[in-house]
Amino acid sequence: MSSTVTGRRDDANKKSGLPIIRCLCGTEILIVPSIKHMSVAIENHVAKHKRQLKDTRQAKEVEGELIRDFLSTQMFERIIERA
Numbered sequence: 001m002s003s004t005v006t007g008r009r010d011d012a013n014k015k016s017g018l019p020i021i022r023c024l025c026g027t028e029i030l031i032v033p034s035i036k037h038m039s040v041a042i043e044n045h046v047a048k049h050k051r052q053l054k055d056t057r058q059a060k061e062v063e064g065e066l067i068r069d070f071l072s073t074q075m076f077e078r079i080i081e082r083a
């Protein structure tokens, strides 16, 4: 009697369907159906993200701009995907 090994990988956790965006630092932000709340969430993270940096003030500003851009782009991509 031979048994077959089922090599099915369970990606349920990876693709739970929850719309999230992920920052370069690994922080996940849940997308909520409100642009206003999303903007606040992104701004909050940008501030937190900048505080974690040990760079100069100028480098922090540049990084902050980048992160804001990165997260906003991701957010709009997710919204478009789901539309």
Ligand SMILES: [Zn+2]
Pocket (backbone or CB within 6 Å): 023, 024, 025, 026, 027, 045, 049, 067
């Ligand atoms: Zn971050």
